[in-house]
Amino acid sequence: MTTVLCVGIATLDYVYAVEGVPRRGEKYRAHDLVVIGGGTAGTAAHAIARLGGKAMLATRLGDDPTGDAIVAELQAAGVDCSLARRYSGLRSPSSAVLVDPEGERLVTCYADVRTPDDASFLPCRLPEGTSAVLADVAWVTGARRLLLAAREFGVPGVIDGDRVVDDKSYFDIASHVAYSAATVRTLTGLDDPAEALEVLARSARNWLCVTDGERGVWFTADGGIDHVPAYHIAALDTLGAGDVFHGALALALGEGVAERGAVSFANAAAALKCLRFGGGRIGAPSRPEVEAFMRKQSTVQRGSPRGRAS
Amino acid sequence: MTTVLCVGIATLDYVYAVEGVPRRGEKYRAHDLVVIGGGTAGTAAHAIARLGGKAMLATRLGDDPTGDAIVAELQAAGVDCSLARRYSGLRSPSSAVLVDPEGERLVTCYADVRTPDDASFLPCRLPEGTSAVLADVAWVTGARRLLLAAREFGVPGVIDGDRVVDDKSYFDIASHVAYSAATVRTLTGLDDPAEALEVLARSARNWLCVTDGERGVWFTADGGIDHVPAYHIAALDTLGAGDVFHGALALALGEGVAERGAVSFANAAAALKCLRFGGGRIGAPSRPEVEAFMRKQSTVQRGSPRGRAS
Numbered sequence: 108m109t110t111v112l113c114v115g116i117a118t119l120d121y122v123y124a125v126e127g128v129p130r131r132g133e134k135y136r137a138h139d140l141v142v143i144g145g146g147t148a149g150t151a152a153h154a155i156a157r158l159g160g161k162a163m164l165a166t167r168l169g170d171d172p173t174g175d176a177i178v179a180e181l182q183a184a185g186v187d188c189s190l191a192r193r194y195s196g197l198r199s200p201s202s203a204v205l206v207d208p209e210g211e212r213l214v215t216c217y218a219d220v221r222t223p224d225d226a227s228f229l230p231c232r233l234p235e236g237t238s239a240v241l242a243d244v245a246w247v248t249g250a251r252r253l254l255l256a257a258r259e260f261g262v263p264g265v266i267d268g269d270r271v272v273d274d275k276s277y278f279d280i281a282s283h284v285a286y287s288a289a290t291v292r293t294l295t296g297l298d299d300p301a302e303a304l305e306v307l308a309r310s311a312r313n314w315l316c317v318t319d320g321e322r323g324v325w326f327t328a329d330g331g332i333d334h335v336p337a338y339h340i341a342a343l344d345t346l347g348a349g350d351v352f353h354g355a356l357a358l359a360l361g362e363g364v365a366e367r368g369a370v371s372f373a374n375a376a377a378a379l380k381c382l383r384f385g386g387g388r389i390g391a392p393s394r395p396e397v398e399a400f401m402r403k404q405s406t407v408q409r410g411s412p413r414g415r416a417s
Numbered sequence: 418m419t420t421v422l423c424v425g426i427a428t429l430d431y432v433y434a435v436e437g438v439p440r441r442g443e444k445y446r447a448h449d450l451v452v453i454g455g456g457t458a459g460t461a462a463h464a465i466a467r468l469g470g471k472a473m474l475a476t477r478l479g480d481d482p483t484g485d486a487i488v489a490e491l492q493a494a495g496v497d498c499s500l501a502r503r504y505s506g507l508r509s510p511s512s513a514v515l516v517d518p519e520g521e522r523l524v525t526c527y528a529d530v531r532t533p534d535d536a537s538f539l540p541c542r543l544p545e546g547t548s549a550v551l552a553d554v555a556w557v558t559g560a561r562r563l564l565l566a567a568r569e570f571g572v573p574g575v576i577d578g579d580r581v582v583d584d585k586s587y588f589d590i591a592s593h594v595a596y597s598a599a600t601v602r603t604l605t606g607l608d609d610p611a612e613a614l615e616v617l618a619r620s621a622r623n624w625l626c627v628t629d630g631e632r633g634v635w636f637t638a639d640g641g642i643d644h645v646p647a648y649h650i651a652a653l654d655t656l657g658a659g660d661v662f663h664g665a666l667a668l669a670l671g672e673g674v675a676e677r678g679a680v681s682f683a684n685a686a687a688a689l690k691c692l693r694f695g696g697g698r699i700g701a702p703s704r705p706e707v708e709a710f711m712r713k714q715s716t717v718q719r720g721s722p723r724g725r726a727s
Contacts, residue, residue: 121431121513123525132438132521134580140508140527172482198450203431203513205525211442215433215515217450270444 109361110236113354114165114229114253115243115267116218117149117181117191118200119173122346122386128211137205143388144180145202147243147267150347150387151354156185158376159394160358163237165190165229165249167222169197180388192228197221204386210344218245226252232260239263239361241353242281244272251277258282263360267353281313283360285353288319301325301332308332314366318352320345324370335370338378338404347387352377355397375401419671420546421664424475424539424563425553425577426528427459427491427501428510429483432656432696438521447515453698454490455512457553457577460657460697461664466495468686469704470668473547475500475539475559477532479507490698502538507531514696520654528555536562542570549573549671551663552591554582561587568592573670577663591623593670595663598629611635611642618642624676628662630655634680645680648688648714657697662687665707685711 123137144153148166155162164186168174170193177199178188198219205213226249233240233256240257242250244267257264258280266281271293278284286294291303300317308315308327316326323336342348355376359369379392379400392400433447454463458476465472474496478484480503487509488498510528536559543550543566550567552560554577567574568590576591581603588594596604601613610627618625618637626636633646652658665686669679689702689710702710 121511123513123527125525128442129523129525130440132515132517132523134524134526137525137527138530140511201431201450203433203515203525205442205513207442213439213442214444215435215439215447215513216444217433217447220448 108159108161109238109358110161110163110234111152111155111239111241111354111357111361112163112165112190112233112237112253113148113152113155113241113357114246114249115148116146116200116245117144117152117164117166117168117177118146118202118216119143119177120145120202120204120386122204122206125205125207128205128207128213141385143386144177145204145347145386145388146200147245147269147350147353148241149177149181150350151241151243151267151357152186153181153184153388154351154354154376154391155358157391157393158355158358158397160361161187162354163187163190163234165253166192167197167246168193169199169219170195171197171199173201174199190229194223204346206344206346210342210346212346224248229253230256232256233262237262239265239357241265241267241357243267244270247272247274247277251280254280263357265353265357265360267349269349279313283314283356283366284311284316285356286315286317287349288317291317301334305332316370318349324374326366326370328366333367335367335374337374340378340381342381344384344386344390345381347390348377348380350387351380351391371401372397375404418469418471419548419668420471420473420544421462421465421549421551421667421671422473422475422500422543422547422563423458423462423465423551423664423667424556424559425458426456426510426555427454427462427474427476427478427487428456428512428526429453429487430455430512430514430696432514432516435515435517438515438517438523445515451695453696454487455514455657455696455698456510457555457579457660457663458551459487459491460660461551461553461577461667462496463491463494463698464661464664464686464701465668467701467703468665468668468707470671471497472664473497473500473544475563476502477507477556478503479509479529480505481507481509483511484509500539504533514656516654516656520652520656522656534558539563540566542566543572547572549575549667551575551577551667553577554580557582557584557587561590564590573667575663575667575670577659579659589623593624593666593676594621594626595666596625596627597659598627601627611644615642626680628659634684636676636680638676643677645677645684647684650688650692652691654694654696654700655691657700658687658690660697661690661701681711682707685714
């Protein structure tokens with residue numbers, strides 16, 4: 108079984124179902140509430156476990172009931188939380204998520220400012236059998252330590268670059284960086300993700316990609332930029348889709364799949380996630396589901412190419 | 418000690434401190450989080466206890482940890498929760514509140530749709546010594562039962578009419594109705610609270626008032642409309658100010674204070690609440706604080722009336 112060590116943030120999310128995402132400071136009513144684990148690294152670790160990998164999570168939590176709930180839910184999903192450090196007196200991260208029927212969402216994330224930055228409790232050497240490291244941008248010190256360990260160990264080190272960070276020097280340590288469209292737009296000032304990626308690739312020695320939802324994924328390949336389209340689906344809930352994508356990408360790379368294949372696999376996992384309501388946890392697909400979906404989609408694509416008269 | 422029986426909603430609020438109230442469905446960061454009791458009836462009951470009254474709360478909760486936290490916090494503040502009914506399998510009400518540095522707030526309230534409407538567990542006769550009933554608009558059946566009991570018992574029955582309800586026939590049972598400016602605007606189509614109140618008063622037999630924040634309070638008096646200005650304060654956090662106002666108003670009316678005096682007292686309590694950050698709980702003032710504030714303000718007003726050259 109392929110082991111991926113995820114490092115970053117795990118939260119407890121309060122997901123409120125509302126009629127429309129609020130535009131003003133007023134009072135709104137939610138007709139449903141789901142309390143569920145979230146956070147970029149936590150959701151990716153959960154997705155990896157669902158996809159049949161072995162996921163470990165390095166994260167920082169408080170010793171509060173919120174932290175208990177976060178660990179209990181991840182352990183129940185099979186995630187190894189032995190590197191989830193609990194700090195006395197600290198409040199665990201949580202988020203309020205408002206989702207409307209169209210899937211638009213307003214997310215407010217809270218992380219305790221007193222959370223220690225120190226990552227010395229993390230191992231310098233990767234645990235035996237680790238096949239990849241996946242780091243988010245929530246904990247630079249922890250990410251740096253484990254990405255260095257991944258490089259020394261000779262396994263892929265993947266960064267989920269879903270927002271711009273002040274100190275991005277640790278991005279150079281990673282073998283693979285997956286940006287969001289918003290991040291490359293901010294970094295380059297260019298609206299077109301492919302053009303923006305081309306600019307970023309000029310000064311990068313690692314593999315880069317940029318995900319742009321239903322427009323697919325662009326990635327660096329053979330000195331140029333290549334593209335994998337997104338699957339055509341009726342998205343019901345995109346919450347956590349990026350995290351599932353990054354978890355699946357790191358898992359496939361850890362399994363030794365080449366980049367294009369890893370992107371396709373991650374694309375399929377993220378697409379399936381969007382078909383179910385309930386964020387990154389409820390929507391995360393299993394390996395057989397992803398494989399069946401990919402087979403079916405390739406049949407559909409061969410059988411009825413777009414533009415062909417029927 | 419004057420006893421006020423409050424009936425309506427009590428919640429657990431997750432109050433996120435954000436840089437600005439969100440305008441779009443995106444990702445925002447909170448730099449602080451306070452988890453604290455809330456809800457119109459719960460906050461009013463808490464305020465009454467802080468003001469030296471005896472507060473009882475009739476409300477419907479789940480048997481979940483959220484409900485435990487709601488009851489524990491109210492009991493610690495001295496609120497009698499023996500009429501707080503816990504339902505097995507129900508989720509207790511909670512809210513996500515985003516507050517920015519200017520005090521603007523976006524509130525998303527959740528209440529379980531499965532909450533039983535039945536109010537038969539509430540007494541038909543008010544508990545001995547009850548001096549007033551305060552009802553919100555969250556639980557019409559419970560409000561109707563206790564407002565009828567208040568009328569039979571010959572004590573004030575006060576409604577916090579902070580939003581428009583479908584079936585407002587129970588408003589006629591109340592001796593006193595305190596509207597928000599938004600509610601009278603919706604009910605009459607008139608922007609001016611005094612004009613709107615005049616229209617509403619034509620078909621009402623009970624005492625009516627409308628609160629409009631820093632513009633003060635209009636109320637029915639001797640067949641006309643009277644006004645009490647708001648105190649001039651630098652509001653830091655208006656969250657829960659209305660609930661504190663209604664709690665103080667019901668307490669003062671229960672103590673036998675005439676309407677104008679009760680409004681002034683409630684005005685002062687609400688103003689003091691706005692001087693402290695942390696919603697209706699942390700901001701709720703004590704009786705000595707309100708009395709000292711009223712004395713000081715009347716000195717200030719006598720000593721330096723507005724418009725006088727100095």
